[in-house]
Amino acid sequence: MSPDVIIIGGGLHGSSAAFQLASRGLGVLVIERDHVARHASGASAGGVRRVRRHRAELPLAMESLAMWRRLPELVGSDCGFDACGHLLLAESDMDMAWIAQRIELTRSLGYNFEEMIDAEELRRIVPTVAGGIRGGIIARDDGYGNPLVTTAAFREKAVALGAEYLERTEVLALGQGGRGWEVSTSAGRFSARHLVNCAGGWGDRIAAMAGETIPLEVKANTMTVTARVPRFLGPVVGHVRKRLSLKQMQNGTVVIGGGYLGRADPEAGTSDVLFDNLPSNMQPVIQAFPHLASAPIVRCWTGLEAYTPDNVPILGPSEHSDGLVHSFGYSGHGFQLGPICGVIVADMVTQGGTNLPIVPFRPNRFEAAGPVAWGASEGTAVEETVPARH
Amino acid sequence: MSEPYDLAVIGAGPAGAAAAVQAAALGLRVGVLDEQQTPGGLLYHSVTRSPLPRDGVLDDSYWEGAPLMQALLHSGAEYLPRSSVWNIDRDGGIGVTRDGQAQIVHARHVLLATGAIERPHPFPGWTLPGVMTAGAAQVLLKGAGAVPSSRVVLAGTGPLLLLAATQLLRAGATIMALLDMAPPGANLRAAGYLPRALQAPGYLSKGLALLGAIRRARAPVLRGARHLRATGTDRLEAVEFVARGRRRHIPADLLLVHVGVIPNTVFTRLLRIEHEWNARQRCWQPVSDEWGRTSLPLLSLAGDGAGIQGGWAATHGGRLAALDAARALGRINRAERDHLAVADRRALRRHRAIRPFLDTYFRPPSWLDDAAPDTVLCRCEEVTVGDVRVAVARGSRDPNQVKAVTRCGMGPCQSRQCGQPLAQLVAAETGMPEHAIPLHRLRAPLRPLSIGELAALQTRDAA
Numbered sequence: 097m098s099p100d101v102i103i104i105g106g107g108l109h110g111s112s113a114a115f116q117l118a119s120r121g122l123g124v125l126v127i128e129r130d131h132v133a134r135h136a137s138g139a140s141a142g143g144v145r146r147v148r149r150h151r152a153e154l155p156l157a158m159e160s161l162a163m164w165r166r167l168p169e170l171v172g173s174d175c176g177f178d179a180c181g182h183l184l185l186a187e188s189d190m191d192m193a194w195i196a197q198r199i200e201l202t203r204s205l206g207y208n209f210e211e212m213i214d215a216e217e218l219r220r221i222v223p224t225v226a227g228g229i230r231g232g233i234i235a236r237d238d239g240y241g242n243p244l245v246t247t248a249a250f251r252e253k254a255v256a257l258g259a260e261y262l263e264r265t266e267v268l269a270l271g272q273g274g275r276g277w278e279v280s281t282s283a284g285r286f287s288a289r290h291l292v293n294c295a296g297g298w299g300d301r302i303a304a305m306a307g308e309t310i311p312l313e314v315k316a317n318t319m320t321v322t323a324r325v326p327r328f329l330g331p332v333v334g335h336v337r338k339r340l341s342l343k344q345m346q347n348g349t350v351v352i353g354g355g356y357l358g359r360a361d362p363e364a365g366t367s368d369v370l371f372d373n374l375p376s377n378m379q380p381v382i383q384a385f386p387h388l389a390s391a392p393i394v395r396c397w398t399g400l401e402a403y404t405p406d407n408v409p410i411l412g413p414s415e416h417s418d419g420l421v422h423s424f425g426y427s428g429h430g431f432q433l434g435p436i437c438g439v440i441v442a443d444m445v446t447q448g449g450t451n452l453p454i455v456p457f458r459p460n461r462f463e464a465a466g467p468v469a470w471g472a473s474e475g476t477a478v479e480e481t482v483p484a485r486h
Numbered sequence: 487m488s489e490p491y492d493l494a495v496i497g498a499g500p501a502g503a504a505a506a507v508q509a510a511a512l513g514l515r516v517g518v519l520d521e522q523q524t525p526g527g528l529l530y531h532s533v534t535r536s537p538l539p540r541d542g543v544l545d546d547s548y549w550e551g552a553p554l555m556q557a558l559l560h561s562g563a564e565y566l567p568r569s570s571v572w573n574i575d576r577d578g579g580i581g582v583t584r585d586g587q588a589q590i591v592h593a594r595h596v597l598l599a600t601g602a603i604e605r606p607h608p609f610p611g612w613t614l615p616g617v618m619t620a621g622a623a624q625v626l627l628k629g630a631g632a633v634p635s636s637r638v639v640l641a642g643t644g645p646l647l648l649l650a651a652t653q654l655l656r657a658g659a660t661i662m663a664l665l666d667m668a669p670p671g672a673n674l675r676a677a678g679y680l681p682r683a684l685q686a687p688g689y690l691s692k693g694l695a696l697l698g699a700i701r702r703a704r705a706p707v708l709r710g711a712r713h714l715r716a717t718g719t720d721r722l723e724a725v726e727f728v729a730r731g732r733r734r735h736i737p738a739d740l741l742l743v744h745v746g747v748i749p750n751t752v753f754t755r756l757l758r759i760e761h762e763w764n765a766r767q768r769c770w771q772p773v774s775d776e777w778g779r780t781s782l783p784l785l786s787l788a789g790d791g792a793g794i795q796g797g798w799a800a801t802h803g804g805r806l807a808a809l810d811a812a813r814a815l816g817r818i819n820r821a822e823r824d825h826l827a828v829a830d831r832r833a834l835r836r837h838r839a840i841r842p843f844l845d846t847y848f849r850p851p852s853w854l855d856d857a858a859p860d861t862v863l864c865r866c867e868e869v870t871v872g873d874v875r876v877a878v879a880r881g882s883r884d885p886n887q888v889k890a891v892t893r894c895g896m897g898p899c900q901s902r903q904c905g906q907p908l909a910q911l912v913a914a915e916t917g918m919p920e921h922a923i924p925l926h927r928l929r930a931p932l933r934p935l936s937i938g939e940l941a942a943l944q945t946r947d948a949a
Contacts, residue, residue, distance in 0.1 A: 131884075352937075378941035379941045
């Protein structure tokens with residue numbers, strides 16, 4: 097076969113791009129190193145969240161949310177999307193001041209989706225929350241989706257439109273020839289005019305094969321799920337200052353995240369839970385919801401996710417090579433952006449540009465002289481996408 | 487936090503107890519983590535404090551475990567009963583909960599002696615109250631002296647089924663029928679292995695004694711039974727099956743099923759140890775050498791968890807693994823190890839001689855022959871055979887993908903029950919050989935652990 101586009105990486109971002117490109121009539125081949133959704137797309141907490149999102153990502157997140165609402169007509173599945181709201185708890189004056197500042201920022205950018213709530217409203221929404229929680233910030237239209245179902249839905253729709261998937265196939269080398277990109281893989285050579293790098297934790301290696309240096313750190317985030325417990329929680333709950341993330345699924349299980357690290361081995365494609373790191377993951381859960389102390393854990397798992405130095409993605413055309421678009425490094429919060437980023441990639445491939453503001457995500461932005469400053473955005477609290485790493 | 491153990495032994499059955507006694511005798515600092523209240527594992531469950539009279543229900547092959555378990559208690563090894571191990575990491579960190587307190591204990595070398603589990607065998611009605619495994623009934627008998635007072639049917643194949651039948655008969659239970667589900671011709675095929683089996687000590691005479699006891703008790707034995715089905719509204723009321731071409735129906739209150747045992751591989755799979763398909767025993771087993779060494783240098787295996795060889799062989803395997811662990815830890819050198827190992831290696835070779843005969847004679851029936859679409863595969867998430875067939879038809883090609891789509895194996899039991907049947911079903915539906923379909927990935931905690939226990943976990947850093 098001779099596709100128009102080869103997409104490296106079949107996770108949510110690769111499959112979203114495959115869907116959009118196939119629906120525009122292009123021949124698409126997706127090459128996946130493992131099986132689809134093995135890593136970030138499978139270990140995602142599934143947050144469909146705008147609250148506390150980095151300001152640079154907000155225009156994309158707004159468009160993406162509109163797509164989340166239309167997923168049944170777009171890909172034939174609601175992908176488990178539940179607009180149950182996303183709530184961050186606040187305990188101190190400082191926390192409340194942060195919320196005021198954050199809302200001022202988003203209002204100044206023209207957005208109205210975040211709202212400060214007081215203790216009374218908080219207990220109306222989440223009656224079981226512990227005393228001492230003062231209030232919070234909520235985005236009532238945010239929520240969560242099911243990562244595995246979502247990735248599968250985009251993939252199935254892409255395949256229905258003619259895209260082909262090659263799983264358990266590793267890209268070994270890239271080259272440029274008469275017909276565009278030459279991709280050598282463990283399953284043979286393929287060529288296409290356009291190449292899209294959606295390789296997640298391996299995105300920097302693919303970029304390196306094209307001669308580009310893009311700094312990337314691979315981490316293993318831990319997720320924990322409990323047995324079914326009586327319903328107590330509507331919205332997804334986080335904390336303005338602590339690393340806390342939990343939600344109750346429709347089947348009653350509670351899924352707990354928060355960015356607590358396991359051991360990542362990107363070389364082997366494996367990751368392991370480090371239980372030593374998990375007491376500090378569970379303590380804030382119990383502090384906010386004491387009754388969860390007795391909830392049995394069914395399993396903990398980890399998956400590899402790619403983080404950039406400034407915790408916003410690598411998204412856009414290569415500045416060095418023609419016909420190469422990068423889309424990876426979503427730094428632990430790329431799930432919500434999945435639907436819209438497929439559109440952006442497709443715009444790049446078919447039109448050479450997009451109307452959405454993606455300049456902050458320029459793939460080659462770290463090439464300026466001097467060492468890369470990791471975690472550069474962490475000082476600007478109200479722009480944070482994730483709470484500061486400890 | 488205390489000093490790490492030289493050797494942590496997980497499990498206090500025959501392999502773990504023998505290993506701990508041997509390792510402690512060599513001066514290693516040994517910790518034995520076991521789930522039960524007293525040592526013995528499943529084979530010698532409660533042997534140091536069983537309420538049953540010494541000469542009666544259980545025969546000598548049970549009571550012979552008592553001296554080894556007493557030796558463990560006096561060996562100098564730190565024996566920690568009621569220890570529920572829920573994780574083992576690749577650095578020798580062992581997540582364990584004991585009396586409500588979770589902690590991570592550390593060991594320089596880990597010996598897994600976690601034994602066997604009964605081979606899962608889904609069939610229509612297996613989740614009804616009143617249906618259980620023969621092994622579970624034995625544990626109740628050994629530990630609590632509990633004898634079923636009602637109408638009992640036993641079904642399946644394997645030495646443990648015969649043993650359970652004789653024990654129940656002696657305890658006074660009413661056995662309505664013993665359904666022998668071994669595939670036709672298994673005994674003829676096994677006959678070819680008899681000469682070799684005669685080299686193994688004790689097995690054949692023990693087997694003949696079991697068959698004789700069942701015959702003398704005039705318990706009805708029905709050979710070639712197939713298409714087993716448990717029926718009843720809220721609990722078991724009758725057992726249905728086909729024997730000699732005729733559909734039969736036996737009213738019963740208790741159905742005990744057993745189709746052999748397979749290695750308990752939950753920890754070796756969690757640790758991504760290489761596994762191999764044992765075609766004769768139709769199960770996966772971790773790859774290990776005669777000393778129990780695995781692809782992870784600090785991890786060794788002994789007993790049925792390394793491959794089914796039975797309790798007698800397990801004690802020898804346990805001692806060999808302990809000797810090699812002592813070598814790996816620098817306590818003895820290779821020549822000393824080999825010298826100390828002579829008797830156990832010879833004994834182990836003789837015990838191995840019985841396996842081809844037993845594995846062929848007691849070849850398990852395939853549960854797939856009886857799988858109806860509504861047969862429950864995953865009890866925790868209520869996934870049926872039909873659900874899995876739909877998932878495969880829609881493109882799932884391995885158990886991990888089926889799990890993601892159906893939630894099969896995602897419940898609290900962590901696929902202990904449904905793991906192997908799921909792989910077999912996926913193999914059958916995709917037309918792949920059984921050994922080409924891997925079991926799905928496991929996730930810790932492998933034993934119950936609450937949010938509160940994990941929040942209060944004692945780690946090395948915190949101490």
